[in-house]
Amino acid sequence: MASSVNPADQLVRRATWIVIAAYQEARTIGTVVARLVDDHWHVVVVDDGSEDDTAACALAAGAWVLRHAVNVGQGAALATGFVYASRDPAMRFVVTFDADGQHDPSAVPRLIAPLASDTADVTLGSRFLEPDGLGSIPASRKVLLRLATRLARWTTGLKLTDTHNGMRGFRCDVLSRLVLQQDRMAHASEIQAEVARLRLRYQEVPVRVSYTPYSLSKGQGLIDAVSVLWDLLIAKTR
Amino acid sequence: MRPSQIVLLVLLALFAIYIFRLRSTSGDRVTYLGLAAIGVALILNPEFTNRVAARLGVGRGADLMFYFFIIFALFHFATTAATIRRMQRDLTRLAQALALATPRTPSPKNG
Numbered sequence: 001m002a003s004s005v006n007p008a009d010q011l012v013r014r015a016t017w018i019v020i021a022a023y024q025e026a027r028t029i030g031t032v033v034a035r036l037v038d039d040h041w042h043v044v045v046v047d048d049g050s051e052d053d054t055a056a057c058a059l060a061a062g063a064w065v066l067r068h069a070v071n072v073g074q075g076a077a078l079a080t081g082f083v084y085a086s087r088d089p090a091m092r093f094v095v096t097f098d099a100d101g102q103h104d105p106s107a108v109p110r111l112i113a114p115l116a117s118d119t120a121d122v123t124l125g126s127r128f129l130e131p132d133g134l135g136s137i138p139a140s141r142k143v144l145l146r147l148a149t150r151l152a153r154w155t156t157g158l159k160l161t162d163t164h165n166g167m168r169g170f171r172c173d174v175l176s177r178l179v180l181q182q183d184r185m186a187h188a189s190e191i192q193a194e195v196a197r198l199r200l201r202y203q204e205v206p207v208r209v210s211y212t213p214y215s216l217s218k219g220q221g222l223i224d225a226v227s228v229l230w231d232l233l234i235a236k237t238r
Numbered sequence: 239m240r241p242s243q244i245v246l247l248v249l250l251a252l253f254a255i256y257i258f259r260l261r262s263t264s265g266d267r268v269t270y271l272g273l274a275a276i277g278v279a280l281i282l283n284p285e286f287t288n289r290v291a292a293r294l295g296v297g298r299g300a301d302l303m304f305y306f307f308i309i310f311a312l313f314h315f316a317t318t319a320a321t322i323r324r325m326q327r328d329l330t331r332l333a334q335a336l337a338l339a340t341p342r343t344p345s346p347k348n349g
Contacts, residue, residue: 046337068336070329
């Protein structure tokens with residue numbers, strides 16, 4: 001059943017869109033959306049050409065649903081969600097969220113707070129700031145994330161502790177200035193590059209990530225890391 | 239005429255017909271027909287490539303053709319890769335525009 005929300009929080013919820021990019025997530029998307037909708041958030045799910053019931057599950061759980069006719073990549077799906085959210089004149093904040101159930105809805109207000117108080121243009125979730133956020137991350141994934149973080153710090157100059165976290169918050173006025181061209185997974189690095197290029201005010205927010213065998217199987221491995229590097233190199237040389 | 243020359247000429251003729259049907263722009267047709275004509279000339283005069291190769295310091299005519307082939311293949315690979323990237327980008331734009339034109343909204347209880 002829906003929980004009650006005080007008037008101030010209600011205003012924030014009216015001004016916020018949660019954007020979820022989902023590909024073949026029928027198993028988890030319903031629960032993920034339902035938990036957010038129960039908490040009175042507006043959720044738009046961009047189904048990136050799934051062949052399962054991702055779109056139907058998201059719709060049944062109370063999300064707005066946009067559907068890519070073919071699979072074109074998570075970066076493109078998030079961009080589609082951003083455009084849709086921007087059509088709402090009341091929109092002031094956008095938060096991105098993962099579809100696989102590893103993110104905690106209770107972290108959403110913490111991502112919005114620095115945006116609402118105008119102390120940041122962009123907020124980025126970090127697993128490494130949460131005291132027990134590290135506990136459940138497998139060692140191999142930890143090493144990969146540390147390397148990715150090193151690389152991002154080196155290329156963008158941003159002082160981040162976690163560079164590949166799907167939970168991010170954006171103020172509406174910066175959304176239209178972001179130029180996102182990476183259709184696939186390299187968009188995470190691209191967002192950081194844009195934050196650096198546009199000199200946006202950014203702030204990291206501790207978030208918990210619960211790893212399940214399912215979310216791990218959907219996550220990024222070493223092979224993906226290599227292909228992300230490739231995408232970025234191609235973009236640099238274009 | 240040697241048997242190998244007949245085989246090569248037939249293959250080249252088939253290639254020319256294929257290009258003529260596949261490529262609709264006249265520029266492409268002229269280019270490929272020009273290449274095919276050079277091919278015919280080289281097949282009928284194998285010694286010609288040897289003479290050119292000797293002048294360029296390459297050795298045999300077959301080596302010269304091989305080097306040309308590598309350059310052509312690399313060029314072809316690069317243009318094909320660029321075409322695929324452009325098509326991928328167009329496909330993304332198309333999928334996004336279509337998705338944004340047909341949003342599905344949840345039932346009123348959630349709105």
